[in-house]
Amino acid sequence: MHKFYPLTIINSNAQPNAIIWTLDVPEELAEEFTFIPGQHLTFKAEVNGEELRRSYSICSSQRRKGQLDVLIKTVDDGRFSNAALSQFPVGSQIMVMPPSGHFVVEPAEGKDYVAFAAGSGITPVMGMIYAVLEQTKTARFTLFYGNSKTSDVLLHDEIAHLKDLFGSRFSVHYFLSRQKVDMPLYQGRFDAEKVSVLVRQMLNGVAIDGFYVCGPGAMIDTVCEALKDLGIAPELIHNERFLSDGQEISVADKTIKEDAGVTVTIDGANHEFNLLAGTQATLLESAEQAGVELPYSCKAGVCATCRCKLVEGDVKMINNYSLEEWETKAGYILSCQAVPRSSTIHISFDE
Structure with a gap:
């Protein structure tokens, strides 16, 4: 369960400042790599003599048998993400741990799901959207998705395709912080006031069965607190944070007090x-x-x-x-x- 397995990269697809790897899952590992929408994979690779481990969320549909997609956001100082572009061409193998994580959705008929995502926070949410729309006939999904500019929007084509297929059950709203838009509501980052307007006006009267929030830490804190202030039960609010490749959080006070x-x-x-x-x-x-x-x-x-x-x-x-x-x-x-x-x-x- 906690082993690493060699998987082959069979496709590489460029995204804005990111890359999508498609991994081949051989039939004998199909059960090990069965995933719940929202889960991630942990990768292990030696880069410039150093063992690096990074987790990236699965952003593909469960309908695709034998293949998994992960999106890797590239950053200037990202040791793993830069290596993903230069050192792992199509055909390469990489060590991967089976799916894990508890930021997940298990779709049910007649339910309503809402996600607030920012930047690469769309990645686990994408798997959830696929599942809700493809595995039910009546469940609905509303996505509020924030980015700096339209050119930064990740998985735009995939979202548009699902919108074309499931327009009556899939609602998408884009928000831009560094590009002028016509409607003031869609300008800027998510804040408490914006979240309140969205919930009270766009979701008014709808019994939401789960709110899923993913993005930078500050964005998650803001959205989750705003949802709680609106009276939404904490057990309906789920979140997952991410670290940019190369970003670190210090761990202090690790002294063991007794044998x-x-x-x-x-x-x-x-x-x-x-x-x-x-x-x-x-x-x-x-x-x-x-x-x-x-x-x-x-x-x-x-x-x-x-x-x-x-x-x-x-x-x-x-x-x-x-x-x-x-x-x-x-x-x-x-x-x-x-x-x-x-x-x-x-x-x-x-x-």
């Missing part, structure tokens, strides 16, 4: 190691030092690839940008952000 014995359950096996008080390490880092390989990608509390369940003991979570409230209440933690705070710790990646 601890740690048990890690993964893929049906238990691994045990001891930690010494005064050590500066998270559970993920401690496991790596003990030779126990655990799943991870961003190491910043954003992607949730390292999500596991705290079976026994107590930990301190430094950052959490990916787990929802129900997950933390159920005992789930991020091993890349968890520091032991008891003498016995047991975490499981199998629950």
Whole structure:
């Protein structure tokens, strides 16, 4: 479940400041790479002598058997994204972990879904849109999509195609922050006032079954708080943050306060190691030092690839940008952000 597998890049499609990889999934791995719309893949590659891991969301339809699309946004200082353009031509193989993530939708007939996306935040949402429209006959999807300019809009052709096919059930609204538009409502970034207008006017009287918010952290905070202020139940609001390739979030205060014995359950096996008080390490880092390989990608509390369940003991979570409230209440933690705070710790990646 937590292994990496070699997949072949069979197509590469340019997007505005981005690239879409199409990966071939051989029949013997079809079950391993079955995904829920909204999930992501974690990639591992050696670039200039350094092992890099990055997570990218699946943006393709579940109807396409044996192929998965991921969109990689390129940035000037992005070590992985720049390598994706120059070092991995069509025909190359790359190591990929099976789909993971809990920012997902499971479509149902007669339901209404809404997404607020900004920039490359459209990527996981795209998978959700495909699923809602293709797998139901009556469910509806409304997309509010923000970008700087029209030339920056990612997956524009794919969105337009779905609009042509499912126009009565798919509503799309574009917002631009650095290009003048005719209607003031569609000018600028999402803020509390704009969200309020959209919900009260465009969604008035519609019982929304799920709000999905994805983009930069500040945008997510603004939209989610605005939705809550409008009286929308927190359990209907879902979000996923992303880090730009090369962006880092600092992890501080990692001191282990007392000696601890740690048990890690993964893929049906238990691994045990001891930690010494005064050590500066998270559970993920401690496991790596003990030779126990655990799943991870961003190491910043954003992607949730390292999500596991705290079976026994107590930990301190430094950052959490990916787990929802129900997950933390159920005992789930991020091993890349968890520091032991008891003498016995047991975490499981199998629950």
